[in-house]
Amino acid sequence: MKIDETDKKILEILQNDGRITNAKLAATIGISPPAMLERVRRLETAGIITNYTAVLDREKIGLEVMAIVSISLAAHELESIDRFREKLLALDEVLECHQVTGEDDFILKVVLENIKSYSEFAMKKLAGIPGIQNFKSSFVLNTIKHSNSLPVKLSKS
Known part of the structure; x- marks a missing residue:
């Protein structure tokens, strides 16, 4: 259209x-x-x-920790990737999951109540997903820009 x-x-x-x-x-x-x-x-x-x-203010509803998680899979065949995606879709803590190029295979945006909650999530849920070779977590200290609005002025539709 x-x-x-x-x-x-x-x-x-x-x-x-x-x-x-x-x-x-x-x-x-x-x-x-x-x-x-x-x-x-x-x-x-x-x-x-x-x-x-x-759009909710995550901190005002008690979700004080936001992490960016980089994930590398052990195998890259379709079955392994599909299994990973299926398990990930069941995790409410994961707001976004992007399959990416480069050193890592997926980048996640995750929110939780606190660092202890994140530790439990990482060790009990994320580490339990078959096929993950490794994952790295970076914690968001401050958000400089956040928008859900797409720049429709830039589209050439």
């Missing part, structure tokens, strides 16, 4: 305020509410808008 400049403006606004009313969004963009509703539905149907969610 080709998105135009109006679609890009809609996407920018919705990424920053998913609770904006259709009427306010239409007024901001300068089109009628029925036309706006049709555009948003088209973006949803095309799978460009995949979800609406609330």
Whole structure:
């Protein structure tokens, strides 16, 4: 689906305020509410808008530790990778998992209550996943930039 400049403006606004009313969004963009509703539905149907969610402050809900974990697998055949992915999907502590190129095979973003919780997670859950050759943990001391908004202005759609 080709998105135009109006679609890009809609996407920018919705990424920053998913609770904006259709009427306010239409007024901001300068089109009628029925036309706006049709555009948003088209973006949803095309799978460009995949979800609406609330963003939580992890520390305020007691998740004080964030770690970036680099994982190397012992074997790189499809069956081993699929088994790893399946086990990883069951771990609620893992917010993100990226398969990457380079020295490591996967990079995880993990959140937990404290260092003791992380230690238990690493030793009892992560180390127990078959196929992991090794893993390295780096703890986030401070977040300089965090965004869930994609730069739609840069897209060439």
